[in-house]
Amino acid sequence: MDYSAEVRQRFSAPTRVGEVPADSVEWVEGSAADPSLAVWIRFQVQLESGTIRQARFRAFGCPHTVAAADRVATEIEGRPVDYLQSIDWPLLARQLALPREKFGKLLRIEDALAACHAQARRKQVS
Amino acid sequence: MASAPIYLDYAATSPVDPRVAEAMAACLTRDGIFANPASPHAAGSAARRVVDLARERVGALVNAAPARIVFTSGATEANNLALKGMLAAGGQLVTTRIEHRSVLDPADALAARGAELCLIDCDREGIVAPEGVAAAIGPRTRLVSVMQVNNEIGSVQDIAGIARVCREAGVPLHVDAAQGAGKVPLDIEGWGVDLCSLTAHKLNGPKGIGALYVRPGLTLEPLISGGEAQLGVRAGTLPTHQIAGFGKAFELAAATGEAADLRVLRDRLWDRLSAIPGTRRNGSRERSAPHILNVSFPGVEGESLRLALEDLAVSSGSACTSRSAEPSHVLRSLGVGDLLAESSLRFGVGRFTTADEIDRAADRVTAEVKRLRQVSEGAPGWCSS
Numbered sequence: 001m002d003y004s005a006e007v008r009q010r011f012s013a014p015t016r017v018g019e020v021p022a023d024s025v026e027w028v029e030g031s032a033a034d035p036s037l038a039v040w041i042r043f044q045v046q047l048e049s050g051t052i053r054q055a056r057f058r059a060f061g062c063p064h065t066v067a068a069a070d071r072v073a074t075e076i077e078g079r080p081v082d083y084l085q086s087i088d089w090p091l092l093a094r095q096l097a098l099p100r101e102k103f104g105k106l107l108r109i110e111d112a113l114a115a116c117h118a119q120a121r122r123k124q125v126s
Numbered sequence: 127m128a129s130a131p132i133y134l135d136y137a138a139t140s141p142v143d144p145r146v147a148e149a150m151a152a153c154l155t156r157d158g159i160f161a162n163p164a165s166p167h168a169a170g171s172a173a174r175r176v177v178d179l180a181r182e183r184v185g186a187l188v189n190a191a192p193a194r195i196v197f198t199s200g201a202t203e204a205n206n207l208a209l210k211g212m213l214a215a216g217g218q219l220v221t222t223r224i225e226h227r228s229v230l231d232p233a234d235a236l237a238a239r240g241a242e243l244c245l246i247d248c249d250r251e252g253i254v255a256p257e258g259v260a261a262a263i264g265p266r267t268r269l270v271s272v273m274q275v276n277n278e279i280g281s282v283q284d285i286a287g288i289a290r291v292c293r294e295a296g297v298p299l300h301v302d303a304a305q306g307a308g309k310v311p312l313d314i315e316g317w318g319v320d321l322c323s324l325t326a327h328k329l330n331g332p333k334g335i336g337a338l339y340v341r342p343g344l345t346l347e348p349l350i351s352g353g354e355a356q357l358g359v360r361a362g363t364l365p366t367h368q369i370a371g372f373g374k375a376f377e378l379a380a381a382t383g384e385a386a387d388l389r390v391l392r393d394r395l396w397d398r399l400s401a402i403p404g405t406r407r408n409g410s411r412e413r414s415a416p417h418i419l420n421v422s423f424p425g426v427e428g429e430s431l432r433l434a435l436e437d438l439a440v441s442s443g444s445a446c447t448s449r450s451a452e453p454s455h456v457l458r459s460l461g462v463g464d465l466l467a468e469s470s471l472r473f474g475v476g477r478f479t480t481a482d483e484i485d486r487a488a489d490r491v492t493a494e495v496k497r498l499r500q501v502s503e504g505a506p507g508w509c510s511s
Binding site for chain 1: 425427428430433434503504506509
């Protein structure tokens with residue numbers, strides 16, 4: 001398996017692994033899994049007035065999964081919460097040089113972030 | 127400065143011993159013994175003497191008559207010759223589910239041509255009971271084929287016991303001893319083994335050379351024909367330098383008797399790795415070859431583990447299948463789940479492995495397993511199954 005330089009870097013030294021601070025007032029969590037793909041992903045997103053202040057993740061999966069999760073977690077910080085629904089996944093796949101057979105794992109990351117977004121919306125409504 | 131890479135994949139192949147390389151080099155150039163061993167002139171006779179000496183050295187390590195050793199391109203060809211040579215006219219092949227692909231694939235090819243195939247199960251430690259072999263033998267059984275040492279998990283079969291039940295049933299026994307020769311006792315003629323595959327490159331010899339021992343009186347259909355053939359079953363000019371290296375490698379293995387040293391290194395590695403929580407050893411502890419250790423790391427995804435440890439030369443499953451996405455058929459036969467099989471590593475120690483390398487490798491594995499488990503902290507239980 002070939003890995004791009006960014007995948008190697010983010011896999012060997014991910015910067016967003018973990019949880020948001022325990023004393024966070026406003027935060028949401030979303031997870032997704034697919035045992036047939038050997039992937040599990042969980043995101044925690046700390047919010048502040050509708051803006052993503054920081055994002056953290058845990059992942060069981062291949063190097064591409066870990067790298068993509070780290071890249072996304074980095075990218076969404078500082079963005080409005082609705083950005084979780086407008087990530088350009090095909091572009092991300094190209095930027096990380098993800099092999100086609102790994103696209104299914106990217107979908108699980110998308111699912112986890114969609115769960116975060118839905119929870120954030122529910123909290124806003126309530 | 128980066129530390130030297132650590133090679134712990136001796137079960138896949140081993141570096142050529144300098145003394146072996148020297149013996150080979152003496153058979154390559156114009157000032158050496160390069161002539162065709164089949165040639166009747168003096169130079170040919172000198173090459174023939176080199177080949178004869180190698181046959182003696184190979185035979186001495188495994189207790190086989192030198193005259194019954196047929197040189198091949200390796201154990202894969204030897205396995206193919208044994209199976210296809212014995213079942214050319216059909217009949218039943220009895221073998222095990224944990225054989226190397228160089229037995230299972232020709233077995234499948236024979237089955238596709240109409241031969242009957244009976245695959246015996248092993249127990250959860252990778253051991254095949256002689257009674258199980260006896261029960262599988264039927265009136266149409268033409269050959270039983272059982273590997274001596276499993277290449278992935280190192281389990282050692284009771285070849286003497288299996289040979290006994292085959293002899294009682296009047297069915298020839300083929301043994302793939304590619305991993306066993308020089309590492310565990312192998313007494314081909316004492317045990318009554320009929321066919322036995324050997325290779326040089328697992329014992330610090332060159333790649334591209336192996337042998338099939340053929341018991342007197344056994345008739346095989348050749349795979350390769352074209353002129354004079356060894357025992358009538360394998361044609362082709364003998365590669366004197368490869369054969370000289372093969373013989374030297376087996377002579378050195380007999381002289382060094384390194385199995386005890388390898389076991390110490392292997393056990394040192396296991397002592398260190400077993401300190402990692404949840405680590406599981408695959409295969410038999412009591413009946414294991416001294417140079418192979420197979421370990422699963424629950425909660426660590428296999429591909430991630432392989433990339434994290436790419437500076438460490440180890441195998442995930444068998445070397446021949448580690449580039450495949452399919453989990454190891456051997457670990458599956460032991461009842462190991464697919465995810466756990468994917469997170470398994472095979473370590474192979476050898477003649478040039480040092481205790482320092484073992485410790486450094488154990489440190490690297492420990493650190494990366496810990497790191498990857500931190501990344502996946504909180505993952506559901508199926509990630510560890």
